[in-house]
Amino acid sequence: MLSIRGKRPVVAALGAVALAATTIAVGAWSGHGGHWGPGGPGGHGGHHGKQVELQLLAINDFHGNLEADSSLTYPGFEEPVGGAEYLATHLAQAREGEKYSTTVAAGDLIGASPFLSAVFDDEPTIESLNAMGVEVSSVGNHEFDDGFEELQRIIDGDEHFDGADFPYLGANVVDEATGEPVLDPYWVKQFKGGVKVGFIGMTLEGTGDIVSKAGIEGLEFRDEVETANKYAKELKRKGVNAIVVLLHEGGVPVAEDTGHDCESLDGTGTGMSGPIVDIAETTSPLVDIIITGHTHNEYVCSVPDPAGNPRMITSASSYGKVFTEIDATYDKRTKDIVRSKVSGSNTVVTRDVEADPAQTAILDEYGPLAEEAGSRVVGYIAEDITRGATRAEEFPLGSLIADAQWWSTAAEDAGGADFALMNPGGVRADLLYDQGTPGEATYAEVFTVQPFANYVVTVDLTGAQILEALQQQLPSADRDTTLVLQVSEGFTYTWDTTLTGTDQIVADSLALNGEPIEAEETYRVTINSFLADGGDSFYVFAEGENRLFGALDVDAFEDYLAEFGTEADPIGAPELGRVTVIG
Template identity: 85%
Template sequence: MFTFRRKRRAVAAVVGAAALAAATLAVGAWSADGRPGHGHGRQVDLQLLAINDFHGNIEAASSLTYPGVDGPVGGAEYLATHLEQAREGERYSTTVAAGDLIGASPFLSAVFDDEPTIESLNEMGVEVSSVGNHEFDAGFDELNRIIEGDEDFEGADFPYLGANVVDEATGEPVLDPYWIKRFKGGVKVGFIGMTLEGTGDIVSQSGIEGLEFLDEVETADQYARELERKGVNAIVVLLHEGGVPVAEDTGHDCESLDGTGTGMSGPIVDIAETMSPLVDVVITGHTHNEYVCSVPDPAGNPRMVTSASSYGKVFTQIDATYDKRTKDIVRSTVTGSNTVVTRDVEADGDQTDILEEYGPLAEEAGSRVVGHIAEDITRGATRAEEFPLGSLIADAQLWNTAGADEGGAEIAFMNPGGVRADLLYDQGTPGEATYGEVFTVQPFANYVVTLDLTGAQILAALQQQLPSEDRETTLVLQVSEGFTYTWDETREGTDQIVADSLELNGEPIVADQVYRVTVNSFLADGGDSFAAFAEGRNLLYGELDVDAFEDYIAEFGTADAPLEAPELGRITVVS
């Protein structure tokens, strides 16, 4: 069983409030002579440093905070310094990642197709990463460009692994399934990289045509055996799937910020409990949570499962003893800690150079004033509710496609996960909405698509907001003005969506009548498990969603009459 202890770090960066986030998972320290090994004899000290869900947050934004820490955190300049300090004196150290390093990025990175982020990670010393779902936002061809580079961009210096991303026709992986870190002295560690099996449901289908995303456990087991046959017994899985810390005791011995043990739920629990015992450590992501947990493997032995929050606010350090005779990690020696990336360290010069190169170019492109807003227009606290910014985007897409030549749209729907930031009154010059701010709200470069759906198909799409076998969470579609319905939480299952409550401009939606509906191309492909939209007919593709939003703000958000946040109530909730 794992036990917990606080870990004192000699690194000057981890001081004061930042120490609150250093949760260390440890078991009885073991070495042949009673002291940790440093590369002498049969045992050596192995160090893994890990990040996940970076999402292009290279800039030290003031909005990045962490509970219990005074002041903002994160930023590539400071993350790089923290990592370098953690590596000091470590001969057997490697820096790894668990996906979503790019995609859904702030303007500074996104406007340059995330090339600044890849350059930043190269300089930061990242040696390997799994792909995540957001690596496929712009399609597999663009991911290949990011990896390989082109005439103007050198690409990633590290391999992007995708063991469970295969060609449908051949069943063979289209990315490297694993990578072996070969240290001096014959020390070898194998890394298997995967994205979540459900990636195909949450990215645009047009960009992943011909690809299949396989079961995480079966894939990990397959390549763990292959690594073992190659004489690599120390195996780490980098998996872009994760869990959620919970207050109740689930038997997983997670560590919370206040030092008390907590439990764990979510998809990673079953995955980690059934994945081959050949795997020594599982480094995860996707859920944007911070945890260091113990999940027993199928042999009943404790196995560390970690995640480092998101956006570069936290990094994970895993320490272990590697036995040269067995060529394996001594599982009982594994310790782990999560450390907040405070900004009380010297900024890394290479990262500063990258920011100084791209910053002025991004500022010039992003500072253009699009229109004016009268107040904050915000997202919801969760994706399971109606919120003003979602309504505004749905209104913009309806307006953009309502004309006969543009699609003849009558209704628009927006997926809540596609709204990535608030539109704030005081973000820059009060009341001005800039292109950079608008882009940050909708960074995915989806197109607006208008299609035919019957009233019955619209009802089906609304019912697909509820949890199902394909998706565990509730996602509330944001709806355009004029469309209303009732969500009765006192009912069971899909009956919560009251069928006879659907109305368009006060008139009932008729089951067999055809309506012109606008969604983004992600939803049109059935993204987020909204399969009903993929049944649409007579598709007409329009402009980019961010351009439609920009045009709407310019038209209706003048200096004399700035845009106000739409009132809620298009969805009537009965509870």
């Protein structure tokens, strides 16, 4: 795989639209353990000289989406949205006339990025965020895609790269040996006149289950609520009463009324579900506002804190398509945010504003280099080869990638694999026939499909362990969603959705080339290094023995396309049916 740092190739060793805004106020509670004030929705005002108006601008899940391309769309908008040039302009316009403003983020700013950023190890994205005025961010799970050592390089820089101008916070990311955080747990923004706001940053507790364990060895991801409560007390002891949590975990707006007083841009989200609800309802009342991410949803909600007082929870969709503006009153006497005077809105990043010149300069610098690296044709396809509508189904591109990984490890000296399994979340984009020159699959397109730089790993698993892996596709205490493993040609089984629990995976249906998989027999199975570490709660894969590491997954895919997708005989989308679904 090509990796570019300091813009030199090296080989890897291992104006806001008013109608688009939704605004919600969080109610009439004033302060922490304070009193019911006359406030209510909206409005700043009152106690001039003793109160100041704060502005928090927030983004999340940017994922290196620097370019303003046609893929960035938003429901209800005819034209594409987003792009760093326009996001920067919108943020700058929102800051105009605001004396007490800061721009923050809730993680996944890098990782799973488009080719332009990923091929330069996300350095262009960090440069973009620096120029955009981001002052602090929590880490998200994707900040750990290439391991903690690489995250430290991103933060600190190296001889070719200056690093982040802003602190990446990880209060719940701790050293297992010492119990101490390995990143700054919080950051205090000190405005003029002694106004101070503390920001506690965290990623989701489950991060260790969804990133490669090899890169986070020795790290522990702790409970979000316990961590937030601990550092909220510490900030208060230091005289910081205004506290905001930046959390890379989120929720899902729902149509039914759940008592959480939510609003979303499409007008459908009146309630809230998902992990953030529990977290918000049990996080200390010392915390005034919670800015979230991870679920790629857009919402502005009011969720009561443990004392029953309204508290704002926000999320700004993903990929820089939306930003959040939170307006809050800070009382200099209590050194705290007045809860009755907090309002928030989300705004779609339209492209009807001037492009920010600093962002344009970054794109102009990296664009030609990325184009040169990515324009190489690696193979030819006969039609669109796509992902599924969800991760809970078999889909053609997943089958193709599983085929490529099995092919790359089938030879005895390469692993002796009998078949391969691929996690659906590792497939990040469709492989489209007309994406550039019709039929050509370029390195940039292939990289965008598989941007995580995982290795293919072949392991010994018994038939019983293979069945257990398929059962771990289903929701469990560790994961509330179904993730269907994509399977290579020759491996088949039946999933009967009319049954309950793990019985849905029909045990005697597992077969390899028509022959039943025997529980006590040992098979050579290829997976990627993320799954081999038990990622996505497929814990049984971590038990695999006799591991043999092969190529990077993107290289295996590239080689497969070159071998079987020639210009004279382009490769088509595999037929579905390796998984037989009943019900």
